[in-house]
Amino acid sequence: MAGDPHYVREYRRLVRGLLKRSASEADAMEKAVGGAFEKVGAAQAKLVKELCPQGGFHLIDVGCGSGRLAHALRAETRVSYTGFDVVPDLVAYAEKICDRPDWRFDTISELALPVENAQADIIMFMSVFTHLKPDEIKTYLAEAFRVLKPGGRIVATYIDPDAAAHKHFSLPALMQVITRAAGRNVMLTRTPRATLSQWMEEAGFTVERAITDKSLGQHALIAAKSTAAPS
Numbered sequence: 001m002a003g004d005p006h007y008v009r010e011y012r013r014l015v016r017g018l019l020k021r022s023a024s025e026a027d028a029m030e031k032a033v034g035g036a037f038e039k040v041g042a043a044q045a046k047l048v049k050e051l052c053p054q055g056g057f058h059l060i061d062v063g064c065g066s067g068r069l070a071h072a073l074r075a076e077t078r079v080s081y082t083g084f085d086v087v088p089d090l091v092a093y094a095e096k097i098c099d100r101p102d103w104r105f106d107t108i109s110e111l112a113l114p115v116e117n118a119q120a121d122i123i124m125f126m127s128v129f130t131h132l133k134p135d136e137i138k139t140y141l142a143e144a145f146r147v148l149k150p151g152g153r154i155v156a157t158y159i160d161p162d163a164a165a166h167k168h169f170s171l172p173a174l175m176q177v178i179t180r181a182a183g184r185n186v187m188l189t190r191t192p193r194a195t196l197s198q199w200m201e202e203a204g205f206t207v208e209r210a211i212t213d214k215s216l217g218q219h220a221l222i223a224a225k226s227t228a229a230p231s
Contacts, residue, residue: 029066043215045072057121063128067094141203157218
């Protein structure tokens with residue numbers, strides 16, 4: 001719809017086009033999350049389990065897409081999972097392939113998480129901030145801080161314009177406009193690590209470390225919410 005935010009309009013149009021052009025639904029769903037469905041999903045799941053090594057935990061997967069991370073975690077009985085995405089087709093597919101009636105999959109269209117305060121142990125933003133404007137990223141960081149339990153963590157991937165490994169993500173401005181207008185692309189945001197770290201700190205997080213290998217498909221920052229009581 002014309003009145004929807006850019007990330008809703010563009011992603012829904014992109015996925016509709018992929019479903020029409022692809023050989024199968026599964027092919028379209030893999031392309032919608034950038035490919036490497038099994039490989040990247042396994043790497044994301046491995047990281048989640050490293051961050052939550054013991055006991056049950058509540059994971060919120062913002063931009064869950066077609067279920068790349070959820071599918072890799074579907075056998076984990078200790079995970080309470082909530083997945084949000086702006087594209088109904090992706091959400092429905094993720095729910096179908098995971099076959100976990102106890103998990104929650106919802107479509108959202110705003111930069112607000114329909115979750116009560118201090119509910120999540122970990123919040124994943126996989127290839128989400130890479131398609132948002134700076135003020136939209138900051139809004140999501142504030143929401144994540146609200147929803148996380150004290151001591152909880154966020155993991156957010158980003159495209160760093162200063163990283164040689166991310167040069168292939170660069171697209172001339174005119175080409176980005178043309179491909180977005182044609183429904184074959186979405187807005188691509190490149191954010192230096194130092195800038196994203198600063199925004200996280202301003203939201204109240206403590207940045208713990210960066211992941212710069214290729215396992216997640218992009219670089220990532222891990223940040224924690226303090227366990228201290230509010231002053």
